[in-house]
Amino acid sequence: MTIPLDAIDPDAGYRQWRESFLWHVDQLPVVIETTGVLVLPHLRAAKLQEKVSGGGYIDNIPIVDGPGTRDTLALWAALRAYLTTAARHLEAVGVSLPAVLPEDLDSARWWAHEARAWLARIVDDIRAWPDLVELEETLFSLIRRTSGRRPEPAPVARAEPESVEMERCDVCGKCAVLIDWIETADGRSMLAKACTVCGTKYGGAA
Numbered sequence: 001m002t003i004p005l006d007a008i009d010p011d012a013g014y015r016q017w018r019e020s021f022l023w024h025v026d027q028l029p030v031v032i033e034t035t036g037v038l039v040l041p042h043l044r045a046a047k048l049q050e051k052v053s054g055g056g057y058i059d060n061i062p063i064v065d066g067p068g069t070r071d072t073l074a075l076w077a078a079l080r081a082y083l084t085t086a087a088r089h090l091e092a093v094g095v096s097l098p099a100v101l102p103e104d105l106d107s108a109r110w111w112a113h114e115a116r117a118w119l120a121r122i123v124d125d126i127r128a129w130p131d132l133v134e135l136e137e138t139l140f141s142l143i144r145r146t147s148g149r150r151p152e153p154a155p156v157a158r159a160e161p162e163s164v165e166m167e168r169c170d171v172c173g174k175c176a177v178l179i180d181w182i183e184t185a186d187g188r189s190m191l192a193k194a195c196t197v198c199g200t201k202y203g204g205a206a
Helices: 012-026 028-053 058-064 067-090 105-125 130-147
Strands: 175-183 189-195 201-205
Touching: 012 028, 012 105, 012 130, 012 175, 028 067, 028 105, 028 130, 067 105, 067 130
Parallel strands: none
Antiparallel strands: 175 189, 189 201
């Protein structure tokens, strides 16, 4: 029998959600930058084709179609929706992303950093508003899925580095266990851990 975290420590569930939230938003700049390198040239090609052919943007979608492209564009739309909804609930001035992913990679990266910084600042003010919870699930799933398509692993700067504490490894005894969230086959989030010293891997559904 698995005992829920909340049954042992009432605050454990919230701490895990908070860490998961910050982990996901910390991926945004890296994901937008690395996947944008692959997506943005195709977006420019589609718009050029539109000008040459005289056709509408929708007519040229097949040029940019593909799992990576669709997820990156969907990620941008989901992030924009989340930011707008969170700002409305908090009655705060949020980050107003452009309606579509900017063609300029530097601009897209800058907006991703702005979104990450704002979300890290308001994490403790977020409540379980049903519409925001639904948007969070969609956004975080896209982050995990898009992150998994990066050409190679990239270091991710943390918004709150002081809050990232490495756990002690059960095998080598070193405080070197890093956490990660991965996408399962059924679209759920799974918490995975690995020791950076001996390579021991830990895992479990989040």
